[in-house]
Amino acid sequence: MNILEMKHIKKSFSDKAVLQDIDLCVSTGEVVSILGPSGSGKSTLLRCATFLERADSGEISYLGENVVRNDSSGNALYPKRKDLQKAQSNFGLVFQDFNLFPHYTVMKNITHAPIAIQKRAKEEVFQEARQLLAKVGLTDKEDAYPCELSGGQQQRVAIARALALQPKILYFDEPTSALDPEITAEILRVLKQLAAEKMTMVIVTHEIDFARMVSDRVVFMDNGYVVEDGEPEDVIDNPKNERTKAFLKKLHV
Ligand SMILES: Nc1ncnc2c1ncn2[C@@H]1O[C@H](COP(=O)(O)OP(=O)(O)OP(=O)(O)O)[C@@H](O)[C@H]1O
Ligand SMILES: [Mg+2]
Incomplete structure (x- = not known):
């Protein structure tokens, strides 16, 4: 069962396309890490998934129930406040x-x-x-x-x-980036425990070793696109995409 399903999500700020046709599905018990350079759209994607930001077009469903869909002219159609709040009760x-x-x-x-x-x-x-x-x-x-x-x-x-x-699903946006290394370790320990308990999570992080250790899947974003999506051993240790390779190289992985 998919807890979250996002399809063909697009989002621009003024003229800048920040999310360009993004698909993201997360199933029960899955831990998905999102990696990518600064400005690639990671936070915007989480903000769209949690309705803090409105997508311009695309579909969003929680637990198989459609929340956002396109109207006949292809613009994202959002439900009334009450239905949005109901969908919001699915995530933290x-x-x-x-x-x-x-x-x-x-x-x-x-x-x-x-x-x-x-x-x-x-x-x-x-x-x-x-x-x-x-x-x-x-x-x-x-x-x-x-x-x-x-x-x-x-x-x-x-x-x-x-x-x-x-x-039903927890989203984390760089939960450790404001913290010292030893304190970061405390937080990562808590996340690791949650992962072991099969909490469904999406984690935007720059902690590559952590992502490799806890994730079932790693998504690499660049310039508003998902350029790689797969098991950590593939995405982190054997990236196919040149941009992923360059990003990981910079981090000395
Ligand atoms: N509210 C906004 N208004 C205008 N532009 C925005 C807004 N929010 C984000 N952007 C732009 O969208 C792009 C993607 O931003 P986003 O915060 O999603 O990137 P990110 O991958 O989370 O980066 P970082 O790793 O630095 O957190 C950036 O170019 C950013 O300047
Ligand atoms: Mg961000």
Whole structure:
């Protein structure tokens, strides 16, 4: 079963074509890493997948249910707010800059949306939040405010917060790029554990070794195109495309 299906996605900003006919499917339990040079469209693709950005044309489905499709003139047709929100309940997002609510404690950051938006029972949500904090190694921080935490700790709270929504798929956009190397390792450990638990994830990352280790598939983007899509051993260790080769060479892989 495909959790996410994106077909023929195109997106321009003014005259610049940033996504040029992108297809991306992610099936249950799959971990897909997206690699590619700066400006190749990786973040825009995740932003389109999560409806933070509107595609100009193309199709997007979650769990086999079509959400975005083309109208008769070939422009992307988006559903009403309520249906979009329903589709949004399928995924969680973790970005580079954590964006926790600064005036909420760690616990409230994690429990707010499940209680206020998903209308789940408070007791159950709190209990689950404590389990998630244990999982990301922050049991003793539930009453702390984000400003009292390190970058790595804030990012782990952001991961727990995304997981608390019980998403079918989690998106990460360079979750470690704002962090020091040893703190990066903490975050990668959490992601590795999630991968082992068969959480479906799409991870934009520059951590090539990590991508090789956890991914079922690696997608390489360049200039708004997917130029390579396959198993890590193929894409990272035996790239066919010249651009992929040049990119990896620069990273001394
Ligand atoms: N809101 C926007 N308005 C105008 N141009 C944008 C906007 N967002 C992105 N772009 C442009 O789209 C292109 C792709 O940007 P995007 O952020 O998707 O790249 P990326 O692959 O995530 O790069 P990086 O590795 O640096 O994060 C860039 O040329 C960028 O300047
Ligand atoms: Mg980006």
